[in-house]
Amino acid sequence: MDNTKIIVFQDSAVKINVSQVIKGINRKVSFLNISSGKGKLQINADEVSSPSTHNAIRKQLTKDTEKADILILFTNKKYDNNYFWEADGNIIIVSLYGWQWLTKLSRNNGAAYLICDILMDLYSLGSTHSDNTGCINDFMQDKTNIDTGMRCSFVCANCSSHLSKKQNKILNDIKKILDDICLSSRQGMDICEYWDLGTKSLFDAFICYNSQDKTRITKLKNRLKKAGIKTWFDEDQLPPGRTWQNILEEQISSIRTAVVFVGQNGIGPWQRLEVKAFLQEFVGRGCPVIPVILPNCKQVPELPIFLRQMTWVDFRKKKPNPFEHLLWGITGKKH
Numbered sequence: 001m002d003n004t005k006i007i008v009f010q011d012s013a014v015k016i017n018v019s020q021v022i023k024g025i026n027r028k029v030s031f032l033n034i035s036s037g038k039g040k041l042q043i044n045a046d047e048v049s050s051p052s053t054h055n056a057i058r059k060q061l062t063k064d065t066e067k068a069d070i071l072i073l074f075t076n077k078k079y080d081n082n083y084f085w086e087a088d089g090n091i092i093i094v095s096l097y098g099w100q101w102l103t104k105l106s107r108n109n110g111a112a113y114l115i116c117d118i119l120m121d122l123y124s125l126g127s128t129h130s131d132n133t134g135c136i137n138d139f140m141q142d143k144t145n146i147d148t149g150m151r152c153s154f155v156c157a158n159c160s161s162h163l164s165k166k167q168n169k170i171l172n173d174i175k176k177i178l179d180d181i182c183l184s185s186r187q188g189m190d191i192c193e194y195w196d197l198g199t200k201s202l203f204d205a206f207i208c209y210n211s212q213d214k215t216r217i218t219k220l221k222n223r224l225k226k227a228g229i230k231t232w233f234d235e236d237q238l239p240p241g242r243t244w245q246n247i248l249e250e251q252i253s254s255i256r257t258a259v260v261f262v263g264q265n266g267i268g269p270w271q272r273l274e275v276k277a278f279l280q281e282f283v284g285r286g287c288p289v290i291p292v293i294l295p296n297c298k299q300v301p302e303l304p305i306f307l308r309q310m311t312w313v314d315f316r317k318k319k320p321n322p323f324e325h326l327l328w329g330i331t332g333k334k335h
């Protein structure tokens, strides 16, 4: 169940930006290895029919792609039974036929949504029902429901209950994609553009520190600013009367790294539960969390398990230059 390998293809007629959709999905999920297939597959029949079309596609696949657990092919051709998608073995063909009559939303939103729908099925997260709740598992008998489905992008309470711990973890990741589909769709926005806005990050680094080290941190933060790093620092970013948790929750997806400073005041800030949760979210999204030891730190605290593989930046040492080391960690570029 872990790290299921999925390769997504499209035929030449369907207009979706597969690589961007997948890039966006990859940023949200940790249990999948999803990539786009090279080359375009071709459906030679007029209509898609299971299993004959699936079999024909299987023949077009190279050995490379046979290594995948699941292969998804998006097409504009119609299913003979008017379905959105059907699976045969490890091949799933998704039809976006007549998309323009179903919704004004982008086919990219549809691709992301239908991939979520496939994942719900793949991991047995709830089961198909038919009662117009807007839940992603609610059977889309009338295909126009997909428009409402994308704008709702949610999983009903029934479908979210009785899941194993592992399934819950997977569902949480899928919900992150669904949240983005919902937010972009409600604005009539293409999900790829929406994700693009998110990666044009507002902030390069979330600064996490023990308030007793404030003076030193403020100096370091100013140095980072001079080096062109946009920092998320509570004092600069918090309007009066609002808690940092709420604000950060809104902005966390637009921050690319987190830097955790540890000084002489010992206990690491990650030991505060809310900070730990945020850091975990960074790690979950594949964003670096950089632990930094300040010059006055006497005892280096033990890192929580989820941060153990991260490399420390140590300001007690002169070499390698800790500030440059930190910049490298934040920007990903060696200075």
Ligand SMILES: [Zn+2]
Pocket: 126, 129, 135, 136, 137, 138, 155, 156, 157, 158, 159
């Ligand atoms: Zn449901």
